[in-house]
Amino acid sequence: MVTKPRLYSGMQPSADSLQIGNYIGALMQWRDLQQTYDAFFSVVDLHALTQPNDPAELRAKTRRTAAQYIAAGIEPSRSTLYVQSHVRAHAELAWILSTLTGFGEAGRMTQFKDKSQRYGAEATSVGLFTYPVLMAADILLYQTDIVPVGDDQKQHVELTRTLAERFNARYGETFHVPMPVIQQDTARIYDLQNPTSKMSKSAESDAGVLWLLDDPKVSAKKIMRAVTDSEGSVRYDRENKPGVSNLLVIYAALTGRQIPAIEDEYAGRGYGDFKKGLAEVVVAEFGPVRERALELLDDPAELDRVLATNAARADAVADRTLADVYDKMGLLRRV
Ligand code: AMP
Ligand code: TRP
DSSP: OOOOOEEEEEEOOOSSSOBHHHIIIIIHHHHHHTTTSEEEEEEOHHHHTTSOOOHHHHHHHHHHHHHHHHHTTOOTTTSEEEEGGGSTHHHHHHHHHHTTSOHHHHHTOHHHHHHHHHHOGGGOOHHHHHHHHHHHHHHHHTTOSEEEEOGGGHHHHHHHHHHHHHHHHHHOSOSOOOEEEEOOGGGOOBOSSSTTSBOOTTOSOGGGOOBTTSOHHHHHHHHHTOOOOSSOOOOOBTTTBHHHHHHHHHHHHHHTOOHHHHHHHTTTOOHHHHHHHHHHHHHHHHHHHHHHHHHHHHOHHHHHHHHHHHHHHHHHHHHHHHHHHHHHHTOOOOO
């Protein structure tokens, strides 16, 4: 039997809806990669606890995120799509790995440095500090080969590799050392109103964010109002025309067409025409995704069953790794 190489990735349930950057930058790639990899995709709710959350809302966002994975084409019968907190081994391995992580080493993580500076020492939790260690546990439990992530997560995957190598050197070959696969620049989507900053679930203003679960009419309106420039020609130039370039990238990503072909199609036509064209593309792509997600959310019991089946599959792999780790470190086996 030929076994497929393994892939791991995840997203935090940090909003009611994913945005189009998550879709183009992550979900579309996950959907393709699940064909050739034995893929594990989690909704990392334990990571989300590093931000303040209303309990009922966290539960809702977790289901909503899972439903959007499925609606976007992650197949729960092919890939293992589950909720992180359903698999207890994550928290257990995170503790183990924290005993192998240097205080200074964790303190050098730039995401932690940025966030802790922003919140101040008293408002920064130890959980935020050990966030990358939990992420390492996610990845290492499944003997992962590749980890597709945005470049802001690259340092965390590097730490994961270091911890795997350290454990292996100290206790014997146990973990597979994973490779990061960093999303290309061409898959980065910017805010429609502020096209030099990344589109984000936590953007201050809603006007520049295209939500996967928005009514398609609302998305079309946002596209018609997207910031462009006064030149009037549909041309890719990230430096001088960030707004139009961003719209071209979205157009190309959703249609699978090359940017020059789209430029040609709209040569000599105004931005209004171009935006109308893009709005149609977006509505055609997200209309069905949204409908499917809402359908899944209409039957939460069935969605929970799917997630439970997948968590059981994840448990089986994770428990094996964890038992090996406990054994190698000298924790007495419970008979
Ligand atoms: P986040 O929403 O920041 O938790 O990101 C979850 C995933 O979506 C990561 O793989 C990100 O790289 C990707 N992602 C988030 N925002 C964007 C964006 N504006 N453009 C492209 N990819 C994005
Ligand atoms: N930290 C990642 C992010 O914010 C999410 C994440 C948690 C993750 N565990 C992971 C990504 C394991 C890849 C692999 O985007």
